[in-house]
Structures are given as structure tokens and as C-alpha cells.
Amino acid sequence: MKRRKKRFVLPLCLLLLLSLCAPAYAAADAPFADIHGHWAECQMAWAQEAGILTGTSSTTLSPDDTATRAMAVTVLYRYAGSPAVEGTSGFADVPADAYYADSAAWAAQAGIAAGKTETAFCPNAPVSKEDFAVMLYRLCTARHGVPEVSPDALVNIEDAGNIHGYARDAVAWAVEDLVLVNKNLPLSRLLPQASLTRGDLAHLLRQYDCLVEGNPAQLYRFDPDEVEKIAVDLYQGEVTFLITEPAEIQRFVEKVNGFSYTGQHTPASAGKQFPYHVVLWFKDLELPKGLFMDSNRIGNFYSTSSPDQPYFTSE
Known part of the structure; x- marks a missing residue:
């Protein structure tokens, strides 16, 4: 039961961070x-x-x-x-x-x-x-x-x-x-x-x-119908949480699309500097997209949430 609780807590907490990421993917029937x-x-x-x-x-x-x-x-x-x-x-x-x-x-x-x-x-x-x-x-x-x-x-x-x-x-x-x-x-x-x-x-x-102007920027425009599965790797514990149920994927993606970022830091190497790794697999793209993160940022983007917020729990 302990592990099952982790599986759902971690993805939900990640929603607070995924405002901050790399390029997005819009619906395949987008005008451009x-x-x-x-x-x-x-x-x-x-x-x-x-x-x-x-x-x-x-x-x-x-x-x-x-x-x-x-x-x-x-x-x-x-x-x-x-x-x-x-x-x-x-x-x-x-x-x-x-x-x-x-x-x-x-x-x-x-x-x-x-x-x-x-x-x-x-x-x-x-x-x-x-x-x-x-x-x-x-x-x-x-x-x-x-x-x-x-x-x-x-x-x-x-x-x-x-x-x-x-x-x-x-x-x-x-x-x-x-x-x-x-x-x-x-x-x-x-x-x-x-x-x-x-x-x-x-x-x-x-x-x-x-x-410079301080206008929040959206970086994700995922279409939940295009996402096949989402995996979260916890490097320190070498534990993988996998999201495959369509309803969970849709909830995850919709929250992600609603977030934005207002700060960025000088790029640094990933790996152990970012103990969490999220990988999204898309149905129409050959290669998955991976994101490195720690408790306050994803890649090179800072969270707009409070830095004191406990994003990741061990319970």
C-alpha cells in the first residue's frame, strides 16, 4: 500500500512543477x-x-x-x-x-x-x-x-x-x-x-x-489524446511511476497546459542535479520527450509556486 500511495502522490505533485518546460505539442489537426x-x-x-x-x-x-x-x-x-x-x-x-x-x-x-x-x-x-x-x-x-x-x-x-x-x-x-x-x-x-x-x-x-516584461509564458500545449504513457523516474530511489490510464493522462496533461513560468536560470547539466525525470511517449512521434527536474524547477525554468512547498512526498 505504501508504494501505491507514492504512485499517485508523485504524479499529482509533479503537476505543480511542469509549468516550466521545453517545447510543447499541439493537436495534430492544428492550423499550422x-x-x-x-x-x-x-x-x-x-x-x-x-x-x-x-x-x-x-x-x-x-x-x-x-x-x-x-x-x-x-x-x-x-x-x-x-x-x-x-x-x-x-x-x-x-x-x-x-x-x-x-x-x-x-x-x-x-x-x-x-x-x-x-x-x-x-x-x-x-x-x-x-x-x-x-x-x-x-x-x-x-x-x-x-x-x-x-x-x-x-x-x-x-x-x-x-x-x-x-x-x-x-x-x-x-x-x-x-x-x-x-x-x-x-x-x-x-x-x-x-x-x-x-x-x-x-x-x-x-x-x-x-x-523582462514579466508576462507568464506557457511552454506546454500537449494534446492528451496524443500521449500514450508518462513515466516518472526517481533517480535516488530508482523507482519508476507509470501513468497509462487515459483519465490519469488527461488530468496530468490538462494541468500541465495550464501552468506558466516567469523565471529561468543559466542552463546546467542535467543528471543528478535534477533527481526526477519525466518521460512522455506520444502516439505519433518516434522518440519520447524527457524532462529533468528537481523540487523547484524543470530543466532551466523556475517554478512560479512557493519554493517552500513540499512538491514531493515520501509517504
């Missing part, structure tokens, strides 16, 4: 099927639903397409509420009837983005990681004043010397406050000149919206 299962699914859905990012077609958001400078200023302009613009951007390569004309004018006039030269904005050029960091940094400065940046923010970035001088403070701020890292590479490498994708744009903007 190409983001289903993508690492930036929730970020892209948030941007699209907020009117910040539009589809590349009626059924695609193209998260892996390269983002251009025109796209970058457009998402920021829409995020800012599409304020009225007087005059033009002043750039010869920004046609007055271009979809990004007002966005470029706003960005130039507000000091959010400069041209590549005095007369050229280069709207179709890819936007780099450091340049988008600069845009977000300037947006933050316009709203809240110049943010404080630790002099040690880039001390562990081995390619920090590749950051252009004009972008150094902005990138340091983004590393500290937006947890800017380089996907699929060691955390010590940033690749500041690397081109961003549309998924990257949505991700970084939502990091800004959450971690």
Missing part, C-alpha cells in the same frame, strides 16, 4: 501543421495568436526558414502595438508599399534598428543573433532604461571575441537576462553572426516578453 513537434512550437503559436507573426501560407509558419531583417523589425513593431508612424524610414531599399515599410520606419525613428549603411536597410538580408539581440536590447532600453550587465556575462563564451563592438553589451545582456544560448552546440559557443530562423525570433521575443 509544420510546427507540430517543433522545438519552438509554443513560441510560434504564441506569436501567431498574438498577431506578431503571420503564416507563410494558410497552413504553415515555417519555423526553420531563415529570418530576415524585415521580419525582425516587423515582429518587434507588432509586439510594440504597431504604433502610428510619421514619414518614412529614409532607406532607399525600403519601398513605401512594402509590408515592412512602417516597421522599418518605426525601428529607425525609435532607434531600435539602424541600416547597414546610411541609405540601405537591407531588408532581405538574414538577421544575425547579435543584431536581433541589439534590437531587443534597444527595445528594453526604450521601455525601462539601460539594463545592468555583469562584466562577467561573457567570460565563459569562448567565441565572445567574434561579437562586434556595437553588439557586445546587447549580447551580454541577452546571455544574462534572456538566457541566450546556441542550440545543439556547447554552451561556451554562441556563434553571434549566425543567422536566426523564424523559430529563433519567436523564441527570443517570448523570452523577452516573459523574463
Whole structure:
């Protein structure tokens, strides 16, 4: 009976933590099927639903397409509420009837983005990681004043010397406050000149919206009908709790979808630093998705609940 009680207490307690996690999975019949299962699914859905990012077609958001400078200023302009613009951007390569004309004018006039030269904005050029960091940094400065940046923010970035001088403070701020890292590479490498994708744009903007502006961010959009089973491994006791009953899965997933996060810390290695491991198996995905956690966080996201709350019980 002791073990049976654990089986139900632990999953229910985990519901208090799973606000904090990695990419979500929406229903397979979602209007933009190409983001289903993508690492930036929730970020892209948030941007699209907020009117910040539009589809590349009626059924695609193209998260892996390269983002251009025109796209970058457009998402920021829409995020800012599409304020009225007087005059033009002043750039010869920004046609007055271009979809990004007002966005470029706003960005130039507000000091959010400069041209590549005095007369050229280069709207179709890819936007780099450091340049988008600069845009977000300037947006933050316009709203809240110049943010404080630790002099040690880039001390562990081995390619920090590749950051252009004009972008150094902005990138340091983004590393500290937006947890800017380089996907699929060691955390010590940033690749500041690397081109961003549309998924990257949505991700970084939502990091800004959450971690700077303080708006809670949802990271899970699971469809309970797509989840086949959920396993919870307790490393210290090497005990696995398995959820397979549809009603339990639905209750677990619905609670997860209702949580959000408002804080994040610098990524660290998983393993024993996170004594709990949750694995979700999906019916239409070949590989399961695993999450590491401890009593106050999952992965790199802090819980919005009280840190004194006893999430996990031994009874």
C-alpha cells in the first residue's frame, strides 16, 4: 500500500512543477501543421495568436526558414502595438508599399534598428543573433532604461571575441537576462553572426516578453489524446511511476497546459542535479520527450509556486 500511495502522490505533485518546460505539442489537426513537434512550437503559436507573426501560407509558419531583417523589425513593431508612424524610414531599399515599410520606419525613428549603411536597410538580408539581440536590447532600453550587465556575462563564451563592438553589451545582456544560448552546440559557443530562423525570433521575443516584461509564458500545449504513457523516474530511489490510464493522462496533461513560468536560470547539466525525470511517449512521434527536474524547477525554468512547498512526498 505504501508504494501505491507514492504512485499517485508523485504524479499529482509533479503537476505543480511542469509549468516550466521545453517545447510543447499541439493537436495534430492544428492550423499550422509544420510546427507540430517543433522545438519552438509554443513560441510560434504564441506569436501567431498574438498577431506578431503571420503564416507563410494558410497552413504553415515555417519555423526553420531563415529570418530576415524585415521580419525582425516587423515582429518587434507588432509586439510594440504597431504604433502610428510619421514619414518614412529614409532607406532607399525600403519601398513605401512594402509590408515592412512602417516597421522599418518605426525601428529607425525609435532607434531600435539602424541600416547597414546610411541609405540601405537591407531588408532581405538574414538577421544575425547579435543584431536581433541589439534590437531587443534597444527595445528594453526604450521601455525601462539601460539594463545592468555583469562584466562577467561573457567570460565563459569562448567565441565572445567574434561579437562586434556595437553588439557586445546587447549580447551580454541577452546571455544574462534572456538566457541566450546556441542550440545543439556547447554552451561556451554562441556563434553571434549566425543567422536566426523564424523559430529563433519567436523564441527570443517570448523570452523577452516573459523574463523582462514579466508576462507568464506557457511552454506546454500537449494534446492528451496524443500521449500514450508518462513515466516518472526517481533517480535516488530508482523507482519508476507509470501513468497509462487515459483519465490519469488527461488530468496530468490538462494541468500541465495550464501552468506558466516567469523565471529561468543559466542552463546546467542535467543528471543528478535534477533527481526526477519525466518521460512522455506520444502516439505519433518516434522518440519520447524527457524532462529533468528537481523540487523547484524543470530543466532551466523556475517554478512560479512557493519554493517552500513540499512538491514531493515520501509517504
